[in-house]
Amino acid sequence: MTLPRVDEYGSAARDSFRGAAAMRRLLAIFIWALGTVFCALGAQTPSASPDESPTQLPSISFTLDFPGSDPDHYSFKVDSNGHSRYESTARISPDSEDRDSFQLDFDLSAATRAKVFDLAARAKYFQEQPDSRKHRIASTGKKTLAYKDAAKNGQITFDYSPSAPVQEITAVFQTVSTTLEFGRRLSYDYHYQKLALDQELKRMEELVNSHSLYEVQAVAQVLRQIADDPSVINVVRSRAQRLLAGAGGAAPRL
Known part of the structure; x- marks a missing residue:
């Protein structure tokens, strides 16, 4: 049986080393590219600050x-x-x-x-505090009505409202x-x-x-x-x- 020469062993080892090195380079390029994509997406979608809240229903x-x-x-x-x-x-x-x-x-x-x-709209979304000074009636409790949406925020407090x-x-x-x-x-x-x-x-x-x-x-x-x-x-x-x-x-x- 003819044994392979020493230089044949060396050639095979070099080829194997080159293949592994090429795979490592490809993997590094892939990881770099993937990281670039995620960074770009992150730049396009900024995270909400703690002070921001989802849109609330009226x-x-x-x-x-x-x-x-x-x-x-x-x-x-x-x-x-x-x-x-x-x-x-x-x-x-x-x-x-x-x-x-x-x-x-x-x-x-x-x-x-x-x-x-509908009643809140007719009451102008509680933007105007009612004037009850002319009406002297027995107290029926302190009442507060409030309305809130993306554009309006009204509140009134009263005992009696005309x-x-x-x-x-x-x-x-x-x-x-x-x-x-x-x-x-x-x-x-x-x-x-x-x-x-x-x-x-x-x-x-x-x-x-x-x-x-x-x-x-x-x-x-x-x-x-x-x-x-x-x-x-x-x-x-x-x-x-x-x-x-x-x-x-x-x-x-x-």
């Missing part, structure tokens, strides 16, 4: 503070899609002095959402608060004192039937719990079922 907020009432504080924030948050501080039940905070995220009906945004749109939008939020507070109390009664459910639901039905309560769909979850629970007496379940059947009613024309 929103309306309402706050009422009335010490001695129940609830003594509550607030709404509603965006132009109807997504809403309600927060309040109230007694845990009518016969208790213990107070607790309450939060609920819900959707206003399309009709009520349209109504409050403005009809401000009065109407205040009445809408106060009535929806009444609905949501029914839901809060029903949830407490359902978990801790089921015998109190009948009286609460009876009052709720009376207000719905007199068109004094709306947005009942916002408390549908607790009504459904009551209606579906066989441990609850039938008369109470029937009341909850009737309220569910009519749920979704929007704010009437005031």
Whole structure:
């Protein structure tokens, strides 16, 4: 057998070395090119500063503070899609002095959402503070209405306003608060004192039937719990079922 010459071994080694070196050069060029592309993309898409925030939907907020009432504080924030948050501080039940905070995220009906945004427009987006000095009436609590979008930011604080749109939008939020507070109390009664459910639901039905309560769909979850629970007496379940059947009613024309 003829053995390869030493120079043949050297030639093969040199060829292998050259191949590896060429691959390293190609890899380095590829990494450099890739880095250049990413740098260019980064230059074209600057990162947002901490002070910048995403575009916000137009929103309306309402706050009422009335010490001695129940609830003594509550607030709404509603965006132009109807997504809403309600927060309040109230007694845990009518016969208790213990107070607790309450939060609920819900959707206003399309009709009520349209109504409050129309009223905000008629109230000039709360850019003008109402003059109530000529009207001496009993205090009904400190109220704040605010509107915010990309171009406007208005806020008014009042006890009483002579403005009809401000009065109407205040009445809408106060009535929806009444609905949501029914839901809060029903949830407490359902978990801790089921015998109190009948009286609460009876009052709720009376207000719905007199068109004094709306947005009942916002408390549908607790009504459904009551209606579906066989441990609850039938008369109470029937009341909850009737309220569910009519749920979704929007704010009437005031």
